[in-house]
Amino acid sequence: MIKTTHAGPHLRILAVCWEGGGNVPPTLAAVRALAGRGHDVRLIADDTMSAEAIEAGARFLPWKRAPNRPDRSSESCFLRDWENADPLTCFQRACERIFVGPAQSYAEDILDALATEPADILLGSDLLFGSMLAGEVAKIPTALLASNISLWPLPGHPPFGPGFQPARSAADRARDAEACAMAEQGWDVFLPRLNAARAHFGLAPLAHVPEQRLSAGRHLLATSSRFDFPAERLPDPVRYVGPLLEMPGWARERWTIPxxxxxxxxxxxxxxxxxxxxxxxxxxxxxxxxxxxxxxxxxxxxxxxxxxxxxxxxxxxxxxxxxxxxxxxxxxxxxxxxxxxxxxxxxxxxxxxxxxxxxxxxxxxxxxxxxxxxxxxxxxxxxxxxxxxxxxxxxxxxxxxxxxxxxxxxxxEGPGPARLVAEIEDFVLKSSQSALSIT
Incomplete structure (x- = not known):
């Protein structure tokens, strides 16, 4: 277990990100809000984000073992969506190259960072299973940031991916159940890789890949409940924090209509x-x-x-x-x-x-x-x-x-950055109280 400490209201936060385009601005917005609140934030991410992370108020750490893009050119992209229009093939490639396949490498880099400096909370990614794994290994409070809607279906919602509307009939519900089963099978193609990584760290195997997310205590959705479909209820770890809108660092050109x-x-x-x-x-x-x-x-x-x-x-x-x-x-x-x-x-x-x-x-x-x-x-x-x-x-x-x-x-609903900060602070406080009650 890596020791973590909580000294007063100023938290030590280790955040993680990967270069996937649209997920980068919300992460930087979260970093900016947390650092602006006075918390000590480190961001471990691809080299593409170095200057933006520092400008947002974080100390930057690059991935060493895990995939690391040196720039935002198409040549350096790991996913390469344009090479195949088939959504299943694109999903499998993303799982293989980023989401699940390199989980051990991502986890090892995160654990090295935690061993070098303790943290009060790990702000992981809902798509980086290595960040979930590292939080479980380190026994550190772990929150997962989703840069948009939930990757995992909420009660009453259709499954992620096909773009279905909410079910209104028995046929729709059967459609959703079939799609969910297919999605789980798609994830579980990579179960041997994830369980091998878990075994490396001395953890028991999982029955399904999506179970790994259950090791995190908070799932923070950087979208609006008003934009999302109505949910019958929210699972306890899930919180909407609202959109985290940050202009990309390269978007500097100004334009007005003549x-x-x-x-x-x-x-x-x-x-x-x-x-x-x-x-x-x-x-x-x-x-x-x-x-x-x-x-x-x-x-x-x-x-x-x-x-x-x-x-x-x-x-x-x-x-x-x-x-x-x-x-x-x-x-x-x-x-x-x-x-x-x-x-x-x-x-x-x-x-x-x-x-x-x-x-x-x-x-x-x-x-x-x-x-x-x-x-x-x-x-x-x-x-x-x-x-x-x-x-x-x-x-x-x-x-x-x-x-x-x-x-x-x-x-x-209120500004997303402020709501995210409040959720992070509340989560760490409750985690500390829970740890004290156990001891």
């Missing part, structure tokens, strides 16, 4: 900060919306900034733009459905057209559709259908009204 072109509706097009093979989708979106009487701004992100796209006169392509400046003026957003992009759009009351391409995007799109805050299209939709969808969200006031109402409801 006055001569400001009379037409502005449409923001944003398809991820990582390469998911979205060049073809982006080109079809441009072709579909370019024929509409709008101004369009397309932001690319770090991994796509060299992408060459054909753009007519009413389209501006920006490599590394800050979305807030654009969303203040935008009337619609066309996106792949990343959680951060959707939360920012709703914050400004901007309706969406979502073409999900994988990861959490199907499920985010399902929630936008559920709340009537936009439209969902298949990513293979032809330009004509994209143009029609954009025309609808611009011309039918209900979409903007519902997006504005949902954005206000999310804001009314």
């Amino acid at each position: 006055p001569a072109r400001g009379m037409r509706p502005l449409v923001l097009v944003s398809f991820s900060t990582t390469n998911q093979g979205q060049a073809d989708v982006l080109q079809r979106v441009i072709a579909g919306v370019a024929g509409e009487p709008v101004e369009m701004v397309v932001t690319l992100g770090k991994a796509l900034e060299g992408l060459r796209l054909q753009a007519p006169a009413n389209v501006t392509i920006l490599p590394n733009a800050a979305h807030d400046d654009i969303l203040i003026q935008a009337r619609a957003v066309v996106t792949h459905g990343g959680h951060g992009t959707i939360m920012r759009a709703l914050h400004y009351g901007v309706p969406l057209v979502v073409l999900p391409m994988g990861r959490d995007q199907n499920d985010n799109a399902a929630r936008v559709d559920y709340h009537g805050a936009g439209l969902r299209l298949d990513p293979s939709a032809p330009p004509r259908m994209v143009g029609e969808a954009v025309r609808r969200v611009l011309s039918e006031p209900g979409f903007a009204e519902r997006a504005t109402a949902l954005g206000r409801a999310i804001a009314a």
Whole structure:
């Protein structure tokens, strides 16, 4: 057991992250909030995050044994979504290369950091099973941060992945049960690897991979309960803390619409900060919306900034733009459905057209559709259908009204960073009290 101490209100926190694109800003927002509260925060993560972590107030530690990306280029990406459009293959690759396969390496790096300096809490990742494993080995209070909706189905929710709406019939419930069983089988392909890592640390084997998450005492969801589907109840460890919106460190380009072109509706097009093979989708979106009487701004992100796209006169392509400046003026957003992009759009009351391409995007799109805050299209939709969808969200006031109402409801829950800090502090306090009662 690695000894941990809690000295007064100032906590020593070891946070972890991996370079997965959309999960990075929420982690940095958490680091910034905790450090701003006066806590001592170390972040162990890929080298890509070093400068941003330090700027946010953390002391940075790089992964040594575990996978570590030196930059955000497509060449250094471990997941390489664009090489295979099949969601199952993408999931298996992510499990093999990041989530479960290197669990022992991630755990060893985390345990080294804890041995060098004790901590009061480990803030792990809901996708890094090595962080869960390290917390169990070290016997340290462990909270898992989910950068968006829950990876694990909540009571009354459909399973993560396919983008289902909540079940309304016996057939829907059978569908959900079948999908859950298939998901568990998918995870359990990697059970021998996880149990081998557990055996290395002297822990008993698990029957299923998802059981590893039960070793953590808190699961913090960096999304809004108002955005999510209604839950019958929340399992005791699960807490909504609200969106953790942090502008990526590379998004520094500022843009305002030229006055001569400001009379037409502005449409923001944003398809991820990582390469998911979205060049073809982006080109079809441009072709579909370019024929509409709008101004369009397309932001690319770090991994796509060299992408060459054909753009007519009413389209501006920006490599590394800050979305807030654009969303203040935008009337619609066309996106792949990343959680951060959707939360920012709703914050400004901007309706969406979502073409999900994988990861959490199907499920985010399902929630936008559920709340009537936009439209969902298949990513293979032809330009004509994209143009029609954009025309609808611009011309039918209900979409903007519902997006504005949902954005206000999310804001009314309170700021995510402050809620996360409160949950962390409460969790450590209760863990300390529990430990004292046992002794």
